[in-house]
Amino acid sequence: MIRRLTEDDRELLMVLLRKEPALNLFIIGDVENFGFEQDFMALWGEIDPSDGLIKAVLLRFYRSYLPYADGPFDVEGFATIMRKDNDIHMISGVTEVVKAFDGVINFKQGKQLYFAELKELNPKIIAPYSSANNINIATVQDVEAICSLTDTIEEFESSRDGSRTSLRKTLASGTGRTYYMKREDQVIATASTSAENSMSAMIVGVATHQAFREQGLATSVVAQLCTDLLHEGKSLCLFYDNPHAGVIYKRLGFQDIGSWSIMYM
Template sequence: MIRKLTKDDQELLMALLRKEPALNLFIIGDVENFGFEQDFMDLWGEIDPADGRIKAVLLRFYRSYLPYADGPFDVEGFAEIIRKDNDIHMISGASEVVKAFDGEINFKQVKQLFFAELKEMNNKISESFSSAEPIKKATVQDVEAICALTDTIEEFESSRNGSRTSLRKTLESNTGRTYYIEREDKVIVTASTSAENSMSAMIVGVATHQAFREQSLASRVMAQLCADLLHEGKSLCLFYDNPHAGVIYKRLGFQDIGSWTIVNM
């Protein structure tokens, strides 16, 4: 049986989501930050009639949908909910879950990313960094300086227009943090988190100025950022589609745990 979830279901929902806190950081974060009574967000759960547990969940966040299940689930039932939405923009989630909707929903464009998780740092790599400029934690006053760097990075072009607003909102809401190194009053390397919640966080926005690459600066900032979050008891995850970047992350201790699929409607 599929039904709308309410705050009375939060404990049962978290019992499902905490099985894979990295994969579920978006749903966990949205529930912790916004609850169940928002017009931009809905949650449906498939209830196991045998024991009453929630075996699968579907999140709508604005125009995007994110399904999760830890086993077989009612694909047709969730697909019927999605098909009723005439304003849907995207479906995303663990590839094996999203793939189950193939044939039920027409996809226009499919993008697949590697999904990696960090539970334990490779201390050898962090010990290899020589001490130099201090690594700083950003405040809202640093937004312009950080975005002045990311504006120069080709990979950030698609998100450039809203980058300042997004970063400022993340820092103000404490749903993410940004670390950086500067030289001559200019930010030369940065790394951030987003979707932080009580269990997990996602690494995003890793960038190094073109003139300062191949100096392990991004790895150094990443190592500090990850160490601080692990110390807080959070698991870390990230998406990547560049094998070269994947090598860097794996040196820190990240391990591939699957793939993430984004489909546009």
């Protein structure tokens, strides 16, 4: 049976999501930050009649849908909900779950990313947090200096227009944090988190100024960011599609735990 979830279902939902907190960081974060009663967000759960537990969940966040299940689930039931939405833009999630909708929902295009998780930092990576290496924790006042760096990074071109607004909102709301390194008042390396919640966080926005690359600066910033989050008891994850970037993250201790698919309508 599939039904709309409410605040009364919070703990039952978390029982399911805690099984894989890294893979579920978006749903966990949205529930913790926004609850169940929002116009831009809705959650449906498939209830197992044998024990009353939630076995699968479907999140709508604005025009995007994210399904999750840790086993077989009612694909057609979730698809019926999505088909009723004439404004749907995207479906994303663990590849095995998203692929279950092949032939059930028509996708126009999509992409697949590697999904990696960090539970313990490689002890050989040292990133002491001190004024000596000039790693700082960003505030809203640092947004312009940080975006002046990311504006120059080709990989960030698609998100450039809203980067300042997005970063300000993230820092102000506490749903993410940014660390950065400066030389002569210029930000030369940075790394951020997004979708932070009580259990997990995602590493995003890793960048180094072109003139300062191949010095391990971004690695140092990411290592310090990861160290602080791990000390808070959070698991860390990230997406990547560049094998070279994957090597760098694996050196830190990240391990591939699956793949993530994004399908556009």
